[in-house]
Amino acid sequence: MAVALTKIVDEKPAVSDMLTNEQEVKCPRCGQTYRLGHSDGEWHRVQDWLKLADTAIRKEHDARHEAVTIPLTWKGIKRR
Numbered sequence: 001m002a003v004a005l006t007k008i009v010d011e012k013p014a015v016s017d018m019l020t021n022e023q024e025v026k027c028p029r030c031g032q033t034y035r036l037g038h039s040d041g042e043w044h045r046v047q048d049w050l051k052l053a054d055t056a057i058r059k060e061h062d063a064r065h066e067a068v069t070i071p072l073t074w075k076g077i078k079r080r
Helices: 040-062
Strands: 003-009 021-026 033-038
Touching: 003 040, 021 040, 033 040
Parallel strands: none
Antiparallel strands: 003 033, 021 033
């Protein structure tokens, strides 16, 4: 599983990685932008990773978005 959530600073990711696919995700409270990068092997889980990223970004808002990268942990998504 190769997925990274990296803060965007001056319109560029704060840390570069080799992940070729990306999605832009914003903090709903302040608009801070993050790059969700993922490998080709994660294409089928992108929607699940986006849900995890949204939750992680909201939690990171309370820490004032100080972290350059936010760790995401795959625990599986419970479907209803």
